[in-house]
Amino acid sequence: MSERTDIAKVEEALPERRSQLPMVAPAVDIHENDDEILLFADMPGIKKEEIAINIDNGKLTIAGAMKMEKSGAPGWEEFADVEYRRSFSIPQTIDVAQVNAELKEGVLKLHLPKSEKAKPRQIEIKAA
């Protein structure tokens, strides 16, 4: 196939062309207790500045591009630069304002606290 195009092209912002990095879904662990949902995601090589965490209309998206500094001729390559991306549906009961995230050793830890209303409550029976 010829690399040459005779017609001047108009660069259109096609969503498919936004990035040439292969897309990879990070492996996650999800834990839950009465107060919060806790999410761990393996994203080796990613820097804090590169991660975007979005919550929109009950959909949580974690995304980020991993770029490595390389030097020299590759002998073997089992992994390369990738874009991590994964989406989750989160319940309405999550208090979006209180969500916080930590990144340590390539593992993203996301705390999704439940809103006060959604926490289980012990009902006391009053003596009549």
Added chain:
Amino acid sequence: MWTSVNDIDRMFGAMDLFRNRMNRLFTDFDRSYGEDYNWRLAANGAPRTNLYDNGEEFLVVAEVPGMSKDDINIRIQGNYLELSGTRKADAPEGYRTHRAERPVASFTRSFTIPSDVDGERVQASLKDGLLTLKLPKAEAAKPKQIEIR
């Protein structure tokens, strides 16, 4: 047939996209990325690695997310490199687990480096879940400039 020049541009755009996809297909296949990305990791829990050669030294990079430096053991002898370690469970107490995709396992993986390395001067660093080993080549294995007389 073509209502405007824009349609032609659009067609070329689509063909470009298709070509890029095709080009990528082969590299993706080679690296077994995509759908089965986690398959290799899960197979024995051993990290994936890259090796680079920059003349003076070899660079080995391994993916070890969530591991601290105490969890990893590195052994080198001649051109034989052994990486071993344990991925501990980091699940907190008192939580129900809905999903557990991240491997919890110990692994050992050994490599044959293309030439002998100077075991005394090896440097290892751990950052953002990537382990980087700098393996300086042994004197005898270094590239030499030969002068023509």
